[in-house]
Amino acid sequence: MARPKKTDAPDLAERINLTAGAIERLACPDGKQQAFMRDSEAPGLRVRVTAAGAKSFVYEAKLNRQTIRRTIGDVKLWSIEQARTEARRLAVVLDNGQDPREIERQKQAEKAAEKAAAAAKAVTVGEVWAVYLEARQPRWGERHYKEHLLLVKPGGVASNRAAGGVTAPGILHPLMAMPLRHLKAPVIEAWAEREAQTRPAAARLAWRCLKAFLRWCAEQPVYATVLSSANPAKTNKARESLGKAGVKQDALLKEQLPTWFAAVRQQQNPVIAAYLQTLLLTGARAGEVLGLRWDDINTKWRGLTIRDKVEGTRVIPLTPYVWSLLAALPRRNGFVFSSTTAAGGCIVIPRNPHHDACAVAGIDDLTIHGLRRSFKSLTEWLEIPAGVVAQIMGHKPSATAEKHYTVRPLDLLRMHHERIEAWILEQAGVTFDSASEPSKLRAVL
Template sequence: MSRPLKSAAVDLSEPQDLTAGLIERLQCPPGKAQAFLRDRKAPALRVRVTANGAKAYVFEAKLGRQTIRRTIGDIRSWTIEGARTEANRQRVLIDQGNDPREVEREQTAERVARAKKAVAESVSVEAVWNEYLAARRDRWGDLHYRDHVAKAKAGGIKAIRGTRGRKETIAGPLYPLMQLKLKDLTPTELSAWAERETANRPTATRLSWRLLRGFLSWCSEQPQYAKVLPAQNPAKAKVVREVLGKAKVKQDSLQREQLAAWFNAVRQLSNNLAAAYLQVLLLTGARPGEILSLRWKDVNQKWQGLTIRDKVEGERVIPLTPYVAYLIDALPRVNEWVFASPSLEDKMKKKAMSTPHKQHEKACKVAGIEGMTLHGLRRSFKSLTEWLEIPAGVVAQLMGHKPSATAEKHYTVRPLDLLRVHHEKIEAWILEQGNVYFVPLAAPNRLRAVK
């Protein structure tokens, strides 16, 4: 039998034994968009040819009353036997009542899920942590955001202050965890981390743990990370909480009889800026960071008020009492900050002063007072007001505490002048107990100390 010419037409009405030559001769009949050549050996296999000459293997079969037609692949990529095998495989699925399209979709979904899980399991804690910070930044205050950054930062940067004599910054408590994979944050791993960190800095570690707990809760809500973490938040595991322990309630507070010694030691500090800061801290009851962040624009000399940046309400206005006004008025205006940094480098950068922990420790040592912290001065303000029977709501408003009663929250509105009556009474009594005397001059913002 002679070999058909390349130009010879292929009979499409009957199944054919597919050969390379037969497929090469296959052409789409004039006037049609596509045509199909059936295979005799694999009844579900077709070779499709389009009007522009493109050819591909196609699977075709019936599932119920529906005709299913699926492309297997280009004839240049598949052999005839390979196409037959694939067509027969799909035919078996049809015979079993399965739709090959659905089976393939499920398999594709499984492959994608496995790939995503593999990526999630290989991702580092640091990468997800940075994603978490970016996602939540707009919902946090500046201090809360800085805590997240500081507790996870690496150390090793050259510095002078706060390095425990190492001359370089110390890595945050969370930094060792940043190098792990997210899937490795197990209760066992976190327990070991807590054991190491609490040995040297228990308070910072407990704060870091709270930040980490929130981070892992966020991860559990993200589809790409939820599957690589346990159902229960690893940071909440009992084995971790037991290692961290509970923070002890601090009771450091100046007693009335200690005020004279404390004021005497603080006012003799060689650092006048630190001395003024510490006295303002005690006499306002503000948080240490609130006074450090005080700007000159927050000091209203006309209405004798101080605008405090408040972590609870955003800001609050308290009276600028006579002695506090005297202390602030004596400070040099270096930059926008009331308590500006005295160092030349920081002056160039227009920075506020650093928290004067060491100066306060030095003054307390001279005064014979042990264990007094800067936050203890805020606690002292609240405790000392008990001697004067100042309304609790007034003290809470001055200190920036949330109202504790419905009437206080919704019905009590105290103007600045009413707060001033109580606040000046508090200041005068504290100064009297501290043996600090001064005489206000005619101008309310010009005071003269009397020793």
Template sequence: MARINFTTGRLTAFSCPPDKAQAFIWDTGVVGLGVRTTPRGAQSYIFQREFQGKSPRITIGAVTDWSISAARERAREMQRDIDQGRDPRLVKAERQAADAAAFNSAKASEATVAEIWKLYLEDRKPLWGVRHHDDHLRLAKAGGEKARRGTRGRGMTIAGPLYSLMGLRLADVTAPIVEGWASKEAKTRQSSARLALRCLKAFLNWCAEHPDYKAQMQPVNPAKTRRTREALGKATAKSDVLLKEQLAAWFEAVRALPSPVMSAYLQVLLLTGARRTEVLDLKWKDVDSRWKSLVIRDKIEGERKIPLTPYVAGLLATLPRLPKNPFVFASTLAKDGRVSDPRAGMQAACKAAKIEDLTPHGLRRSFKSLTEWLEIPAGVVAQIMGHKPSATAEKHYTVRPLDLLRIHHERIEAWMLEQAGIAFRSNSDPAHEG
């Protein structure tokens, strides 16, 4: 191999013949140091010496990035590694890994909660339900966007409870900071702040186990302090429920709502005992008219199948199917194509029926409470509603087929309609009831 004394001028003048893929020149100053060039003119310093019977070629770096003296020094370091019996390729890989770790550590120390929160959501999304993921997005949203409703006349969306923490570095999320945040949020939205705190705890636990962020974490999760818990208080059990004697007034008011979609939605909510968003997310593909079943996407098992009872089937049959809209309770105005907030319709119906403080979730509670009049087995009600089994026998030994659930569910529906004074025949359309 021809050797020359490397100088800037000689390296600049060195080129690769067009008929070759690459060409080399070697330095007289340090044995093993060379420069490789390609027909396009890209030049790199390389080091090549025999090691354990082979002559590995190791790239040092681009000629434009390294001075001749620095390249010679790196070549000498590699020769010393060989003299000491160490593979310079492994040494280089270890150095690169250490440099990358140091860079990541420095970058992580400056990362904001918002940046890490985004990575956290991406990592956990496959393990979460859609609603849980959306809750995390909502809790950290910035707000300040124009909105037509839900802002109490302010005309702008409100920042989520966790948004004020998003701009902090992870190392700056300390117990006093979280306690101050909790005290402030408790004054205006205590319930939302309690949910935000639970999500924040889980996020910080994830950070404490993540190799890139655990160094920035406090010794103890800063969201787990007594002062924070006391500031937000404990959630109180809600008791809003429809009484048996209120069914007639409630059904009359709901059926009189100007929106047939909202009217049907609220009735289905009561007659299935499903969660508010489970019914909102119902799609036409989930409705099996032939085998009389509904597939409910729930947060416990992922999905459950319940009977499609006669009156509910009649309600759904009257609803329009919008082109390219898969939702049963569709909306042409809502961003996601379905009814988004049933509270206005619920409040209007309750006001007309003179029933106070009843929420959409109260209808789910009402379903469970009203079945007590019929002495329906608790396991049947739990399976229809999507509650976790509460006993060993329920968990491991009781498997109820859809037809068995149907017997009880149709009985529940018929009884509620009877109490409401609705004369309904299973083969009739709700629009033609007496």
């Protein structure tokens, strides 16, 4: 049989001693996507050629009656001897009953785990806080989410309302730049002791949020490895530094109603005057009233839809005097208590105007939230059922009968609520004809 010429293409049906020339002459037969040339020196070593002309060393063998094929490397980067050495190594692995592909996958998984662990060690508290907020936002209300943003704001923004002309950083902002792995108990205890000196109430709220954040981190595999087993924020020293919140008692007395109403109704801004009176007469939370939109007012059934932070929404009666206050307001946009200057379209909680009104009325230490407390306290004079007051204010039922068996329709609530409003106005000396029709809504351009 005649020896094939050196210029002929290699016979792919036979094993041959791989040489550079044979590899160079190797070509993929017409009609095929790839072809293999087998080496006679190292069992399992192949040179693969594709229809596009790409050539690489591969190793091919059987394991548990299945073909195992593994790419070694490009023929331009690997020498023939290097490829044979690698093929022999893979043969030893197979001879031990191991799959080289699985070994490689394990190595890649280990490298990925090491890389993730290194990244977790380097990640900052602020970066994880952003991930935490993104994960929890669907389960939170908008206000709760914004409060978490304010806790870590950098501050330094020019503001006429802020002390010193610039906004202060959020109370948790000093912790955001440090690596998460450094957020240990001594660091949090030092933070708690420092912040408790100037703003203990805000520090207690931030501490509770920080504990929830670290509890979430401990549940995430990528962050759990860099935290200690116990929640580093949950220590007795931090708790003692922050102290306990005192029970607030600020509320309007029955005798203070005339001077309070007189001072509030003299406010230059009618929107603020209406807002403060609505707070007192509905017992709603400050943010709930602030977010009222014109679409929330149902004049047909005389209902007011409140965006409740606990239940989502609740509907309370639209009492006559409150409706007269709201109907008289300018309709600038979708918000009832609108503003032409505020970025959000509605007024901000008017703490300073209310403080000034209380000063005029001679009332000390009455906060905005104290108006909600006042509503509950004043209803005691009328012996209104506690469940009715709780439903109007948006408190959760405290008894099984209230929670599962008592259903109060809007009309029943209205009977009690209008009685409360009429009595408060009577004690305040405010003359109001409940049968009069409120002025029509007017649009302000």
